[in-house]
Amino acid sequence: MKIFAISVVRNNVKPAKTIVDEKDLASFSYFQRSSIGEFMTFMSQTIAEKTQPGQRQSIEESNYVGHVYGRSEGVAGVVITDKEYPPRVAFSLLNKILDEFTTKYPNSALWSNPGQCPYPELKQYIVTYQDPKQGDTIMKVQRELDETKIILHKTIESVLERGEKMESLVERSDVLSSQSKMFYKTAKKQNACCVIC
Amino acid sequence: MDRTAEFKAAINSLLSRGQLQHRQGSNNARRTGKDAIAYAEFSHLASSIGKEITETNSKLQKLTKLVKKKAMFDDRPVEISELTYVIKQDLSRLNAQILALQQHVRATTAKGNRSTRQMDEHSGNVVIILQSKLANTSMGFKEALEIRTESMQATKKRQEQLLNSTQPQQQGQSQQQQSLSLPPSSILSPLRNTTRSPIGLVPTTPTPSQYPGNGNIPLAHGRTSPYAQPPPNRPPSTTAMSQHPHQYSNGSSDIDPYSSQSVHRRKGGSGRADDYNGQYEDDSESAGPASMLFQQQQHAPHAEQYIQNRSTAIEAVESTLQELGGIFQQLAQMVAEQRDTVQRIEANTDDIEMNINEAQNQLLRYYRNLSSDRALMIKIFLTIIFVFLVVSLVS
Numbered sequence: 005m006k007i008f009a010i011s012v013v014r015n016n017v018k019p020a021k022t023i024v025d026e027k028d029l030a031s032f033s034y035f036q037r038s039s040i041g042e043f044m045t046f047m048s049q050t051i052a053e054k055t056q057p058g059q060r061q062s063i064e065e066s067n068y069v070g071h072v073y074g075r076s077e078g079v080a081g082v083v084i085t086d087k088e089y090p091p092r093v094a095f096s097l098l099n100k101i102l103d104e105f106t107t108k109y110p111n112s113a114l115w116s117n118p119g120q121c122p123y124p125e126l127k128q129y130i131v132t133y134q135d136p137k138q139g140d141t142i143m144k145v146q147r148e149l150d151e152t153k154i155i156l157h158k159t160i161e162s163v164l165e166r167g168e169k170m171e172s173l174v175e176r177s178d179v180l181s182s183q184s185k186m187f188y189k190t191a192k193k194q195n196a197c198c199v200i201c
Numbered sequence: 202m203d204r205t206a207e208f209k210a211a212i213n214s215l216l217s218r219g220q221l222q223h224r225q226g227s228n229n230a231r232r233t234g235k236d237a238i239a240y241a242e243f244s245h246l247a248s249s250i251g252k253e254i255t256e257t258n259s260k261l262q263k264l265t266k267l268v269k270k271k272a273m274f275d276d277r278p279v280e281i282s283e284l285t286y287v288i289k290q291d292l293s294r295l296n297a298q299i300l301a302l303q304q305h306v307r308a309t310t311a312k313g314n315r316s317t318r319q320m321d322e323h324s325g326n327v328v329i330i331l332q333s334k335l336a337n338t339s340m341g342f343k344e345a346l347e348i349r350t351e352s353m354q355a356t357k358k359r360q361e362q363l364l365n366s367t368q369p370q371q372q373g374q375s376q377q378q379q380s381l382s383l384p385p386s387s388i389l390s391p392l393r394n395t396t397r398s399p400i401g402l403v404p405t406t407p408t409p410s411q412y413p414g415n416g417n418i419p420l421a422h423g424r425t426s427p428y429a430q431p432p433p434n435r436p437p438s439t440t441a442m443s444q445h446p447h448q449y450s451n452g453s454s455d456i457d458p459y460s461s462q463s464v465h466r467r468k469g470g471s472g473r474a475d476d477y478n479g480q481y482e483d484d485s486e487s488a489g490p491a492s493m494l495f496q497q498q499q500h501a502p503h504a505e506q507y508i509q510n511r512s513t514a515i516e517a518v519e520s521t522l523q524e525l526g527g528i529f530q531q532l533a534q535m536v537a538e539q540r541d542t543v544q545r546i547e548a549n550t551d552d553i554e555m556n557i558n559e560a561q562n563q564l565l566r567y568y569r570n571l572s573s574d575r576a577l578m579i580k581i582f583l584t585i586i587f588v589f590l591v592v593s594l595v596s
Contacts, residue, residue: 092510142514149521156528170542177549184556191563
């Protein structure tokens, strides 16, 4: 499950123009990287063009999937992943990125010059979101809850063991108690009656 | 439509009024001269508009005739679409012209004075007449489009029945449709591959509206773009006209999914790509009255899907939390149960301690007794007495 590219594309002009993008093509061989990178840029632009504002789409192409979310301001975010990546995480990532981007550069005039809109956080995002369980908040919560559940299961098992040990302790203390009573009686008998024998 | 009679009448009235005013003063004469020129322009424009309206009407009649034909295979979608397009263009142009005329009239009335009021009224009436004629034309256009839609649906149903009921006859049908055959894979651009994404009937490549000889698929796509554009270009006309452009723009874009589907259906008769037939069928169910609505309805499931995914994930988190809560409670219960056991153990150990303490006391006493002198002395004394007794008894 990995992300190959994230990009913010301006889709209120045709042809769509990429404003910022970030690629992680380490999984491909060195010689394929440039062509695959170009293909991804082209794909991002094309699907961003086709997206209406306020629309989310997931488009499958050979063995990549492009998730695109078009904002009403005229930019769209595109995330290209493999097929296993959960689309929900991709869209929450897109939401986050687009929110940040539009708050950072709300002026749409800036968008025509990509040099004015640097967005270095994309690099971090593409790294953190490589593992969707790491990046996405909901999945993080879910993961921690699952871990807590495992810990609790172990706790319950140890409590059961404790119970068993308690039972054995009770029996043994019962036995001891009766033994000590016998001992006492014997001693008392010893003391009271036959003084000589 | 011959309005020369009107024109002549108007000129006569003008002249007569001009003569009247000429007697009143040169001022007025100059003004009426200008008015006459203005009115001449106006009537020239009005007559040209009237002529175009008549032309459009005749085209509309041709279209209606074509549309009313009920033959399944003789349907000529090319001509019909051409005509529709042309008529639409004409209507928009006429609309613009009438609007310009009206503005012109308003400008001249603003400049004019009381004495030319009748002329202004007349100009206004002429404009209104032209507008109403255009309205009638557009109504007729709309009806024609509606008829076309219905016939499309009927042909589609009949096609369906034919294709479903007579599978062996597919060959015959495909032979009939050879002229229309094209590789349907051209529809399946890579962007509409497996997921039923809403790109659907939106033109993937913005092809200009070409009309090649056979109604093939780029035509179907090219159709949507010109129809998408004229509605926004339509200028806001007067209230009498305002509803018509919307109505028949919707109607015309309504045509396109259906016409493109009929084209696709004929190709689908060859049995290929049944999946995209199914796709278009599904799309046609949800197509609704306009392609925009269709897109929105496709948006909504997709957005719904995303939202549903999110809600599912959050529900999973919630259920996990609930489970955790239950587990904690179980834990507490088990520990509470073990509390009794612990108390028993405690009681037992207390007993044990007590017993052993007592026993130890006893033993201590015993030992003390044993080790004290008095007991020993008593024992020795008793032993001596016993020995004396034994000796005395023996002697």
